[in-house]
Amino acid sequence: MKSTLYTIPTLRSSKVLARSLWQLQPDVVHASLTLSPLDFLLPEICEELNLPLVATFHPPFDRKLRNITSGTQHLAYQLYAPFLANYDSSIVFSQIQSDILVRLGVPESRVAVIPNGVDAQKYSPGPSNLKQEFEAERIFVYQGRIAPEKNVEALLKAWKQSEMGPGCKLLMVGTGPLASSLKMFYGPEQGVIWLGFIADEQRRIEILRGADVFILPSLVEGLSLSLLEAMACGVACIATDAGADGEVLEAGAGVILNTNRVTSQLRTLLPLFRDHPEMAVLLGQKARRRVLERYTLSRNISQVERLYAKILQQRQIPLTGT
Structure with a gap:
C-alpha cells in the first residue's frame, strides 16, 4: 500500500x-x-x-x-x-x-x-512541430507535479502579470492535487495550456525539443530529472536553487532563482526571453554541454x-x- x-x-x-x-x-x-x-x-x-x-x-x-x-x-x-x-x-x-x-x-x-x-542520445535537440501545433512564436514549459512543493502558482502568477501576448504559450505538463483549482484561474485566455500527465516518452521529448524555455519554480527538490531532460534537449532552463538544481545550472548553464521571490524574478525574466530569443538559444547550448559533461x-x-x-x-x- x-x-x-x-x-x-x-x-x-x-x-x-x-x-x-x-x-x-x-x-x-x-x-x-x-x-x-x-x-x-x-x-x-x-x-x-x-x-x-x-x-x-x-x-x-x-x-x-x-x-x-x-x-x-x-x-x-x-x-x-x-x-x-x-x-x-x-x-x-x-x-x-x-x-x-x-x-x-x-x-x-x-x-x-x-x-x-539522462540518455543524452534520446534526449537531444531535434525537429518538432510544437510551435505550429499551438500556433505560438515562443513556447515555455513546466513539467512536473502540480503540487504545493513545486510552487507552480508562483510561475502562473508571474505569467499572468507579465501579459506575454498571444504569440507566447505556457505548457503545463503533469498532474497533481492543485491542477483542478489552478485551471479555474489560469487558462487559454492567458496562453496557459494544460496538457496533463503524458505517458508517451516520445511526445514529452517532442515537447522539449519544441520549447524555448523550461521553468522549474520548486520550493524543494532532489535533483530534477525533468530539468536534466530539458537541458539535454538544448532548452534554456530557469530553476530555483532548491535541492541540487542550482548546482546543475551554476556557472552559466541556466538561470537560477531564489525560492523566496520566484514570482517577482519571473516577472522580469519572462518578457526578456520573449523579446530576446537569442538568449534562449545560447543558454540552451550551454545546458546541453553541461549535461554531456556531468549528467549522462x-x-x-x-x-x-x-x-x-x-x-x-x-x-x-x-x-x-x-
Whole structure:
C-alpha cells in the first residue's frame, strides 16, 4: 500500500524480504529509500546475511531552510542519518546533500555523490512541430507535479502579470492535487495550456525539443530529472536553487532563482526571453554541454558500478561470474 509520502509494508514484509535475499544471495543489495519502515530494518537484515548494502537517498530539500516545506524535508535527513551510517554506502545526487548527511553524523566515507543521468542520445535537440501545433512564436514549459512543493502558482502568477501576448504559450505538463483549482484561474485566455500527465516518452521529448524555455519554480527538490531532460534537449532552463538544481545550472548553464521571490524574478525574466530569443538559444547550448559533461546516463551507470566494485573489494568478496 503506497502513498505519495510514505510506503507502508505489511507486517510480514521484513520476513519475506529476508527470505528472498537469502535465496537470491545477490552480490550487492541496492535499495532506493522510500520513507518506509523497511529502510531502517535493511541494515540489520543484510548484516545477518553478510550482504553489502547500498542506498540511494533522494528526499527533496532546500539547502537554506527558507520555507516551511524545506524544514519538513530536512526532518527526513535527521531521521535517516543514524541508520544510513549502517549502510555500506549511501548515494546522493549532490555535494550539498552529502554535506548535510556528514554534518548529521554519517561517515564521509559512506556517502557517494552520484548525480542522476539522462540518455543524452534520446534526449537531444531535434525537429518538432510544437510551435505550429499551438500556433505560438515562443513556447515555455513546466513539467512536473502540480503540487504545493513545486510552487507552480508562483510561475502562473508571474505569467499572468507579465501579459506575454498571444504569440507566447505556457505548457503545463503533469498532474497533481492543485491542477483542478489552478485551471479555474489560469487558462487559454492567458496562453496557459494544460496538457496533463503524458505517458508517451516520445511526445514529452517532442515537447522539449519544441520549447524555448523550461521553468522549474520548486520550493524543494532532489535533483530534477525533468530539468536534466530539458537541458539535454538544448532548452534554456530557469530553476530555483532548491535541492541540487542550482548546482546543475551554476556557472552559466541556466538561470537560477531564489525560492523566496520566484514570482517577482519571473516577472522580469519572462518578457526578456520573449523579446530576446537569442538568449534562449545560447543558454540552451550551454545546458546541453553541461549535461554531456556531468549528467549522462552512461556516466551515472559507470559510477554506480565502480561503487559496487569498491564495496566488494573492501569486503574482499569476489564479484559473481568473475
